[in-house]
Amino acid sequence: MPVALLDDFIHVVILAFLGSGALLAGLVMAVFSALLSFWAGRVENRVMIQVGRRAFYATAAMIFIASALLETALVTHDFSLAYVAEHTDLSTPIALVAAGFYGGQEGSLLYWALILGILGSASLLASARLGPRLAAYAAGIMGAIASFFLVVLVMVASPFDVLAVTPPDGLGLNPVLRDGGMLIHPPVVLAGFAAFAIPFSFAAAALLAGRFDASWIAHTRRFALVAWGLQSAGLLLGMWWAYHVLGWGGYWGWDPVENVAFMPWLATTAYLHSSQVQERRGRLRAWNFALVILAFLLVVFGTFIVRSGIVPSVHTFAVSAIGPWFLGFLGLCIVFSIGLLALRSGGLRSGGEAGPAVSREGAFALQNLLLIGVIAVVFWGTMLPLVSGLVGQERVVGVSYYERAAGPLFVAILALMAAGPLIPWRHAGAPFWRSLVWPGATCALVLATLLAGGVRSLPALFGVPLSAAVASTVIYEYIRAIGRWRRAGGGRARALALLARRRRRYGAYLAHLGLAVVVVGLAASHFWQQERDVTMRPGQQATVAGYTLTYRGSDTRELADHSELVAAMTLGGKTLEPARATYAGLGGQSLTHVAISSSPIADVYVVLAGINSDGSASFRIFVNPLVSWIWAGGAIIILGVILGNAGSRRTVAEPVPARVASPVGVS
C-alpha cells in the first residue's frame, strides 16, 4: 500500500526529522547567542548585542516549533515516536494526551526550555535601557542556560526518537496520573522553576557588568513575582492533587521530591522581601545577589535530585542518563556563581550606615535569616540519607524531624509577618508600638479561646493565634489606608485610585492574608485530623467526629479505560462513592478513588479498602478539619499576586539608546 507507506514516511519525516532539526537549530542558535552576547557585551558593540539578542529570540522560536510538533504528534497519536508510545495510548482522554507533553522526562525538559525561551525573550525585549553591557550579558547567560537544556534534549533525552516498529497502541499514562491534577500541577511547578532563570540571569549579568545598583531588580521584579506566584500555586496544586488522588488523607509528606520544590520557594520568598530593602534603602546588595543565585541553584539542585534518584523517595523518578548532566550543570552554576561573587566582592559593600534593628529593613533581614534557616533544615533532612550513607548506615528522618526543627522557625516567621508590615522603614518610634496592639490583642483572644476550648497541642496553640494576628495586621492596614484616603477627601473613586497606585503593597498584604488562611488550614487539618477503620454491611452506620455515614451497597461499573468497584454511602443528604478502579490495559493495576465531602468546616474523606466475601465493605474514614481553607488561602495568595501586578508599571524615564539599524535587514 504505497499511500499508507507514504503516509508513514511523511509522519516520520515531518515530526521526527523536523522536531530533531528544530532542536538542533535551536541549540546552534543558543550557543551562538551566548557566545556572541558575551563578546559583544565585553566590547560594547551595540549591533552585535542586538544580533545576540535576536539569536535568543530565534532559539525561543525553534523551541516553540519543536514543542508544537511534539504536541501535534501526541494529539494525532503518532506512535512512531517512542515518547508518544511510552506516555499515551488510544484510551487516554485527549486532554491528558495533550498533557503528555510535559508528563515525561524528555517532554518536561522541552517544556522547561519553552518557558525559558518565552519568558527570557519577554525579559530581553525591554532590556536595552539597562545599558548595553548588562543586557548583553543577560542574553548571554540565558542563551547558555538554554544551550544546556538543548544539549540534553538533542544528545541524551530527545523526545523525537523514532521506534523501529510503530506499535498499534501506546503504553498509556500511569493511572495515578490520569487526573485533572496532571493538567495543571506539573506545568505550573515547572514554569515557576523555569521563570526563576530570568532574575538569576539578570543578577549574574549585573555582577559581570559590575552594575551593583537596583536596576536589575526593578527590571526582573515582575518575573520574580511570576516565578513566586507559579511556585506557590504549584506547591498548593501538588498538595491538592495528592490529597484528592493518593488516598492517605494528607497532602504533604516531607518527601525529598516535595522538599526540593519547597526550598526554591523559600529562597524566592526571601528574595521578594530583601529586594525591597535594596530598592528602598540601597542596602543588602550582596545579599540579594547571593539570594537570587541560591534560589536558582536550588531549582537546579531540585531538578538534579528528582532526575537522578540519589535519595530514597516514595517517588522514584525515571532514573536516566540525564542525572549526571544535571550534576555537571549544577557544578558549573555553583562554580560560576561563587566565582562571580568572589570576583565582585570588593564593589558589593552597601553604602551608608546600618539602619536601626527595629525597622522594616531589620524585619526583612531577620525574616530572611529565618527563611534561610528553614532551607537549612529542609536541606539537611533531604540530604541526610546521602550523607549518612557515605559515613555509615543510611539514615532517614521522618515527618517529626521537620515539625520539630522547622516548626519553631515557622512560628517566628509568622510572628514577624504579624508585626513586620506595621514597622516603618528607617526607624520605629512610639506609634509603631501602639499599632501592635491590634495583632497582639487578636492573638491573645484566639489563644484564650483555644485554651478555653481545651486545645493543648502546642503547635496549634502557636500557629492558629499567630495566623489570626497576621490577618488582623492586614485588615488593620486596609482599614487605616481607607480611613486616611477618606479623610483626604475625594470619595471612593479617589480611594480606589490610590489603592491601585499602591497595588504592589496592598497586593502583597493580600498574599499575607492568604498565607495566614493557609496556615490555619494546615494547622487544623494536621492537629485535629481524626481517622477510623470500619467494616460495614449494607444499611449499617458509622460515626466519625460527629459525621454519620451509612453504607448502601456496592456496584461494578465499566468505563472507557477502566472498571470501577463502587461502594455507595450516604452522609446527610449526600451520596459518597469511594471506589477502586482497575485498569485492565495496564496489567490490572488498581487505583483508589477517594470520595470527599467538602465543607468550610471539615472534609469527610472516605477510602474504600475492599469488599469482603460476606458483602460487607471496609473503609478508612478521615475527618479533616478546615482543609478547604488551604485551597481558599492559596486562591487569595494568587489573587494578591495578580492584583499587585496587574496593569502597566509606571516606567521610570531612563535614556533609551537609539535604535540600531539591523545588519541583517530584519527589524
Add this chain to the structure above:
Amino acid sequence: MIRWAVVTVVVAACVGYLVYSASGGSAEYYLTVSELRSHQPASGDVRVAGVVQNDIQRSDGGLHVRFTEKDGTATVPVDYTGTLPDIFKPGITVVAEGRLGTDGIFHARVVLAKCPSRFSTTSYTS
C-alpha cells in the same frame, strides 16, 4: 554590621540546635531486609525496603495484611493494618516503617510503595 553578625550567629545557632535535637530523636535507619537481620534492635523505628513476595494474605476487608518482604538473600514477614498503596502487589518494592518484634515479625506502621516511575509504566526503548 556587628549587630547583624551577632543576630546571624544567634539564628544560625538556633537552627543548628533545632536540627541537632530533632534529627537525634527521629532519624530512622533505612535498611534492606538483610541489613535488618544483622542490625541490632534499636529503640526507634526503622524503615525496611524490600520486594513484596507472592504470599499476601488479606483479612478484615483488606485492611489487615501480611506479606513477606525479600531482598537478595533475606526475607522478613510483615504485619500491617491500614490502607495499602494502590500499586501494592507481588513484585513491587515497598518501604515498611515500624519495628521488628520479638516474634520475628516486622510490625509496620506505614507501608509506602516505590512508584515504578512517575511518568510511564514501562519503556519500549530500554
